[in-house]
Amino acid sequence: MRDERHQNTGQKPKLTPEEQRRDLEALQGPPPDGGLWTGPKLRDWVERELGNKHSLYPIYRLLHELGFAFRVPRPRHAKAAGEATEALKKTSPPRSRRRGPRGRR
Numbered sequence: 001m002r003d004e005r006h007q008n009t010g011q012k013p014k015l016t017p018e019e020q021r022r023d024l025e026a027l028q029g030p031p032p033d034g035g036l037w038t039g040p041k042l043r044d045w046v047e048r049e050l051g052n053k054h055s056l057y058p059i060y061r062l063l064h065e066l067g068f069a070f071r072v073p074r075p076r077h078a079k080a081a082g083e084a085t086e087a088l089k090k091t092s093p094p095r096s097r098r099r100g101p102r103g104r105r
Contacts, residue, residue: 014052014054014058014062015046015050015052015062019046019050019052020062020066022049022050023042023045023046023062023066024066026042026045026049027042027063027066027068031045032045036071039056039059039060039063040056042059042062042063043055043056043059046059
């Protein structure tokens with residue numbers, strides 16, 4: 001028996017090197033509808049411009065291989081919320097501190 005795994009080159013890339021170059025060029029500029037590039041926007045661009053239909057996983061893998069990373073805004077600190085926090089506070093009167101019948105001994 002021989003182990004032939006080293007001869008298996010794996011799955012072919014979803015996009016050719018030329019298509020990947022075109023993707024990289026497109027990613028250098030803004031997307032057609034403005035804003036930031038996202039996986040769904042790139043998937044739609046690839047389908048429209050290159051004629052290849054892919055799910056999001058190969059698109060995210062392609063972005064990773066091209067050196068791109070997720071850009072997620074940092075969460076805001078609770079103290080920075082200010083007015084929003086004040087608006088969510090209760091407006092009902094405070095409870096009485098007197099204990100009911102159970103509290104007396």
